[in-house]
Amino acid sequence: MRDLVEATWFSRAVLMVIVANALVLGVETSIADPTVDLWLRRVDTVMLWIFVVELCLRIFAHGRKFFTDPWSIFDLLVVGIALVPASVDSLSALRALRILRALRVVNAVPSMKRVVNGLVAAVPGMGSVGALLMLVLYVSAVIATKLFRDIAPGYFGNLGTTLFSLFQVMTGEAWPDIADAVMAEMPGAWIFFVLFILIVSFAVLNLFIAVIVSGMESLEEELVEHDKEDDASNAALLTEIRAIRTELATLRAERDGVPSHLDTSAGGAN
Template sequence: MSVGGGDVSIRARLRGLVEHPGFQRAVLGVIIANAVVLGLETSIVDGPVDQVLQVVDDAMLWFFVTEIALRLLAHGFRFFRDPWSVFDLLVVGIALIPATGPLAVLRALRVLRVLRLADSVPAMKRVVNGLVAAVPGMGSVGALLVLVMYVSVVIATNLYGAIAPDHFGDLGTTAFTLFQVMTGEAWPDIADEVMVHEPMAWIFFVVFILVVSFAVLNLFIAVVVSGMESIDDLAEHEERSDAEVMDELRAIRAQLSAVQEELARSRATSEI
């Protein structure tokens, strides 16, 4: 029993350490410093400064390894129930893979450690959670966008393929051209080239921009905003629930105090 109690005590202490605001601020500071070091390493390639930056980067990596190990010991298997913790583990694990030979490309992935800021800053974490909550809706809007794009690509290829083969010669070329039009990049030049031979072609471009750029793409924004609102509502509900639980606990404590006082008075009366 004592050994088990000791293990529980050690785990509780580790949990208190990793969840302490000071420890979390230290981790956040190292993440920001590591982002700066990774940026400097791209500008300073050779020389003694690069070697110093490499040593500092390695020291920060082992700091992250130690921090992940402490969190694993503190939370046990519950560590893997948190998607953010699993993400942290993968990011640090990728950085530990030797970046030599065919794995040299993994060296560039070290910058993913900067994304741990999204886990460490509550405001960023709330935004990312909102984006994740909006993924199902974004998938539906994306499918609608693909459908509208495909219909537009087929129509534009049939109508303007012979007139402007550089922009509408085949489905692939037309898809890229309409994507460019959708982003608003140089679409008047494309439209002018077509309208030299088809003066009424402006109708197609105007309708396409109104439907795709102003309608469908704005649906993405609406879905993301809805996801953000759902996360905010959930957080507000949790805060309200916590407040209600605290109020109930205070009421129970007040009732227990009243009962204790009544018992004390009863005992004093019986003794008299």
Template sequence: MEARPFQRIIVVIILVNAATIGAETSSVLTAHIGGFLHAVDRITLAVFAMELGLRVYAYRGAFFRDPWNHFDTVIVAVALVPAAGSVSVLRALRILRVLRLVSAVPSMRRVVSALLEAIPGMVSIIGLLVLVMYVSGVLATELFGRIAPGYFAELPVSLFTLFQMMTGDAWSDITRQVMAERPWAWVFFVGYILTSTFVVLNLFIAVVVNAMDEQSTSSEEQHTDGQLATMLAELARLHVKIDAIRAAQTRATGSCGDHPDGRRTSTPTSPHPDA
């Protein structure tokens, strides 16, 4: 199950299944090769279910201690639910099988693990961003609600507009419309964009990069520890062999002597005191 060729086959099957699911969204392809696409989809689903069953059989109880196995089980279970009637929306969830690439590719697993480890730090940054947007939303509603009601009429509308400006979408059009009535409004908008986009959002990047760096360092340390353990085990085996060779040489030296002509002879035993 852990052999590299087997893992590569699973990755190829996942990619083929993703391609067939995407092809089924085309009415032209469905009309010509719809039956073939459905057959490939069923076969790949059967392969996923069999592979999951083999992993359960191979790992026994250890299978349920790995969170990635839970992830794969949920994806396969959702795909096995009959997509008919009130649950027909589950048919669209078949594309979730592509997410199995995350668990099948070790590098993707490391990236996701780093993102999960960065969540605690990101929560604090999200709280700071929400605070900045809320204060700015209230100010924008009070200052520019009458000038640009389409953007700042009420607090929810203002919050959405500020979020749009934070992403850099049409922020210049919004600011110019407001500045036509309030020329000093650029002070508010420039300060908000600098704070939200160039400061707070960059903190997200810093936290994620730090978490990925720690994850990479941890992986390298684990790899180094594994190599060191292998080397120590090999050295221990060599030490045992050397001790065995030395013991054999000692026994041979104690039981045999050198003959003057080079032949090996038995060492004479001491006579008995009573002889």
């Protein structure tokens, strides 16, 4: 069973079903014909039970190890959400999350899995950068509120409004309108906006990319080191096997030589 669920053809077949199911769910949102919609729902149900059977086979093949793999738990949760009865009003909204099954492609494609693992490895560093970003935003919001509260109350009337306005400036969304509203009364306000964009958009936000790239590089280095260790252990194993074969050949030669020696000695004695 383990050979079956780990076979290449089996993984590719599951991947094809995942992609087809994602397409079916997408088409289902655009079909107004009740008959076609009914058939699409039936196809979706068949694919869902294919996923259920696949998970049962994997659980049977791997046993407890299945529940120690985060990706396997993710697959189990995603498929389990789709099994929630639509008649349950409090949980019917979860049916809309059926499209999450398309995310199982990540588990089925090793290259995508490595990318996600790199992102997960970068989470601690991203937390530090996020804290730095929040600190810069908070300090900038306090300064902007004190400077521009009376000039543009719609953007900087209070701390909450200022935080949202600065978030717009940080993302580059409509920031010229915000700056123009302030600079109409305070021409020197451009200094604040230019410095804020340089610090936040070009420095702090790029740190997120740097941390993610660093995390992925670290993961790749670990994989390379692991491959080197495997190669070294395989080479040592081959050396030991060759040594054992040499010893066996020596023992066989000695064993084959002992009877002839005894026969010769016995013949001479006779």
